[in-house]
Amino acid sequence: MSIQSNLNTIKATLPEHVTLVAVSKTKPVSDLMQAYEAGQRIFGENKIQEMTEKWEQMPKDIQWHMIGHVQSNKVKFMAPYVTLIHGVDSLKLLQEINKQALKNNRVIDCLLQVYIAEEESKFGLDENELNELLTSVEFKNLKNIRILGLMGMATFTENQNQIKKEFTHLKSIFDSIQKQQIVDLKTISMGMSGDYQLAITCGSTMVRIGSSIFGGR
Secondary structure (H helix, E strand, C coil), rough: CCCHHHHHHHHCCCCCCCEEEECCCCCHHHHHHHHHHHHCCEEEEEEEHHHHHHHHHHHCEEEEECCCCCHHHHHHCCCCCCCCEEEEEHHHHHHHHHHHEEEEEECCEEEEEEEECCCCEEEEEEECHHHHHHHHHHHHHHCCCCEEEECCCCCCCCCHHHHHHHHHHHHHHHHHHEEEEEECCCCEECCCCCCCCHHCCCCCEEEEEEEHCCCCC
């Protein structure tokens, strides 16, 4: 199957309100261009250096999403162009993004990563840390970032009930923040190649799909 037909097959299954991020990490520009020519404009990368190299080479109407864990000292390299940073998991990181956005005269959109999995290796804020961050004075002083929503990664397991429980948990945190009117959230980014359809039924509005489009790594 070609990248183009993979992409069309997946797009045909997505409801209109769900945004597709084509996860293009480790893939060559030629593969990304096939997806671009098929109409895809949102690409997700997990390494800032690789994303920057692709940004330099590719058309400028592409939206670049940083989906990997972000180190504060690398933020400056993507600040001129990044569209959305998915994995923001600390106030310190938000402050650095705000600082670099200000230098570039931009407001950078971010998603706060919430820890929902039962694995030790995943990054993210727990529910209490999330509420503390959103209600803090320091957060309210950040004028060059905008929190669009939340992101979460389910446990890597075959157990669909567990994955569903974790996705539903993230949706309930999202709803609770909305109800309290702490910030106006629009996006829930959850679901990847193996579980995106389940994620959508649990309320996801943004899915990150790589191997089902570009093939395995």
